[in-house]
Amino acid sequence: MQATNILMEYLVSHINLSDVAIALLGLFIFSCIIQKVTNKGPMLWPVMGIIPTVFFHFNHTYEWVTEALIKSGGTFYYRGMWMGNAYGIITADPSKLEYILKTRFRNFPKGKYYRDRFFDLLGDGIFNADGDTWKEQRRAATLEMHSSRFVEYSFQTIQELVHIKLLKLIEKLVISKESIDLQDVLLRFTFDNVCTAAFGVHPGCLSIDLPDVPFAKAFEQATELTLFRFTVPPFIWKAMKLFCFGSEKELKKAVGVVHKFAEKAVCNRRTECYKLGGLSDRSDLLSRLTELRETEDVNRPTKYKFSEKFLRDFCISFILAGRDTSSVALAWFFWLLSKNPQVEYKILNEINEILSHRKSKNEIMDVVLTIDELKQMEYLQAALSESLRLYPSVPLDLKEVQEDDFFPDGTMVKKGSRVLYSIYSMARIDGIWGKDCKEYRPERWIKDGKFVSENQFKYAVFNAGPRLCVGKRFAYLQMKMVAASVLLRYSVDVVKGQDVAPKLTTTLYMKNGLIVNFKPRE
Numbered sequence: 436m437q438a439t440n441i442l443m444e445y446l447v448s449h450i451n452l453s454d455v456a457i458a459l460l461g462l463f464i465f466s467c468i469i470q471k472v473t474n475k476g477p478m479l480w481p482v483m484g485i486i487p488t489v490f491f492h493f494n495h496t497y498e499w500v501t502e503a504l505i506k507s508g509g510t511f512y513y514r515g516m517w518m519g520n521a522y523g524i525i526t527a528d529p530s531k532l533e534y535i536l537k538t539r540f541r542n543f544p545k546g547k548y549y550r551d552r553f554f555d556l557l558g559d560g561i562f563n564a565d566g567d568t569w570k571e572q573r574r575a576a577t578l579e580m581h582s583s584r585f586v587e588y589s590f591q592t593i594q595e596l597v598h599i600k601l602l603k604l605i606e607k608l609v610i611s612k613e614s615i616d617l618q619d620v621l622l623r624f625t626f627d628n629v630c631t632a633a634f635g636v637h638p639g640c641l642s643i644d645l646p647d648v649p650f651a652k653a654f655e656q657a658t659e660l661t662l663f664r665f666t667v668p669p670f671i672w673k674a675m676k677l678f679c680f681g682s683e684k685e686l687k688k689a690v691g692v693v694h695k696f697a698e699k700a701v702c703n704r705r706t707e708c709y710k711l712g713g714l715s716d717r718s719d720l721l722s723r724l725t726e727l728r729e730t731e732d733v734n735r736p737t738k739y740k741f742s743e744k745f746l747r748d749f750c751i752s753f754i755l756a757g758r759d760t761s762s763v764a765l766a767w768f769f770w771l772l773s774k775n776p777q778v779e780y781k782i783l784n785e786i787n788e789i790l791s792h793r794k795s796k797n798e799i800m801d802v803v804l805t806i807d808e809l810k811q812m813e814y815l816q817a818a819l820s821e822s823l824r825l826y827p828s829v830p831l832d833l834k835e836v837q838e839d840d841f842f843p844d845g846t847m848v849k850k851g852s853r854v855l856y857s858i859y860s861m862a863r864i865d866g867i868w869g870k871d872c873k874e875y876r877p878e879r880w881i882k883d884g885k886f887v888s889e890n891q892f893k894y895a896v897f898n899a900g901p902r903l904c905v906g907k908r909f910a911y912l913q914m915k916m917v918a919a920s921v922l923l924r925y926s927v928d929v930v931k932g933q934d935v936a937p938k939l940t941t942t943l944y945m946k947n948g949l950i951v952n953f954k955p956r957e
């Protein structure tokens with residue numbers, strides 16, 4: 436104690452404030468020089484890391500990350516706040532994506548960082564799982580979703596929703612000459628659609644009076660409040676959770692509503708399955724998985740394969756994965772069409788050409804497009820893929836590094852660090868998509884009149900490798916059905932003067948929505 440006092444007295448009498456300031460300034464300049472020499476990316480400040488730079492560019496973060504990636508040759512190191520344990524690389528290099536998402540897939544899982552934050556909402560659901568838990572769900576999802584039974588059923592749900600709800604709502608808006616936020620309408624559409632496909636339950640968000648549906652509201656809140664956990668240091672949200680206050684209190688409430696809804700659906704389905712001895716009349720994912728037994732021997736029925744908790748988590752993950760992705764994609768697509776009327780013209784030509792092969796002719800308002808007709812719409816497929824290229828529904832994704840690793844070009848990543856990849860930026864880099872990369876040009880997808888898909892790691896919009904989006908085919912059918920059915924009947928006029936810009940979150944929403952008017956085609 437005495438020694439400490441003596442030391443303090445010595446320091447106070449021999450060091451004055453200006454010496455401390457000079458020393459700190461020296462340290463600051465030194466670390467700036469070190470970081471400039473060792474890192475080609477944006478400035479990493481002492482103590483605060485990349486935070487001040489991000490804060491400074493907050494209003495145009497995606498553009499700033501893109502610029503930084505271009506300047507650094509495609510990859511740079513980042514570091515968060517001191518002691519925050521956030522560090523790693525940000526990349527837009529397709530060869531690195533291949534390494535992360537395929538070559539060394541096991542070394543780059545979603546990881547603990549992601550899982551800790553999403554666990555309350557998603558539990559062990561596919562979107563939040565790694566290893567064997569993920570593999571089992573992935574196998575079940577792929578098998579069921581690619582079965583002809585599910586494809587037929589899900590297409591029927593899309594058709595019904597478009598004709599009974601979406602087009603009816605648009606008709607009403609045309610008569611009343613009202614403008615509407617198209618993004619909101621599409622979000623309601625996909626929420627209803629994914630719930631019907633996953634649970635066999637219609638939440639009713641797209642009813643004509645656009646009601647507030649408690650389950651949908653709770654789902655949205657639960658997702659937003661979960662994402663908030665990514666923006667604050669863990670000790671803050673963990674303390675808030677422990678004492679159940681602020682956003683964590685709200686999150687608990689919202690998660691409770693979501694879980695109750697899902698548990699009720701699962702429980703009802705299991706009861707129905709017990710009573711009827713099977714669910715052969717139902718084709719939604721929940722029913723298909725509820726029915727499965729450990730071995731499929733009819734003479735010796737064994738216990739059910741999946742627990743109720745497994746089914747609940749599976750369905751919630753599905754809703755999260757499929758709820759907003761295709762709706763925001765469609766919102767950007769309609770906006771891009773308003774700026775590129777020549778593309779809209781070509782889409783209409785294609786639809787009319789395909790309809791001209793029908794034996795019996797319908798009035799336009801009575802046309803119900805079939806799955807085969809949608810499959811023939813190659814230019815529409817290109818136009819949707821091109822809008823997703825420029826405005827990917829998941830603009831930035833991340834993986835955690837399990838063990839120290841070296842990329843083939845020598846870039847090193849440490850165990851526990853995180854690899855972020857900017858899909859938004861990849862679309863805007865000449866070296867990846869050519870000099871015209873910033874242009875909306877569906878023609879880049881067409882070769883000899885046919886749609887040709889791109890390398891997964893260059894076009895990682897649906898992720899790539901073993902975790903490629905399982906809903907990709909479903910999403911294209913859904914988007915094509917909505918786009919073609921609406922465009923055939925109406926022109927979608929974007930109201931002038933609105934600020935159309937992306938919101939900074941994990942899904943590329945338009946931050947102010949998209950206000951439009953519908954006009955019937957002449």
Ligand code: HEM
Pocket residue numbers: 561562573576629632752753756757758760761764823827828829832833895896897898901902903904905906907909910
């Ligand atoms: C335009 C529409 C869509 C886009 C751009 C998209 C994109 C993605 C991306 C980037 C991932 C990887 C996320 C990650 O691991 O971090 C993913 C995974 C997934 N998507 Fe989609 N998605 C779309 C629509 C859908 C739909 C409609 C469904 C369901 C009906 C769906 C179901 C899933 C599932 C279950 C996963 C998890 C796969 C796994 O981890 O193995 N997606 N999607």
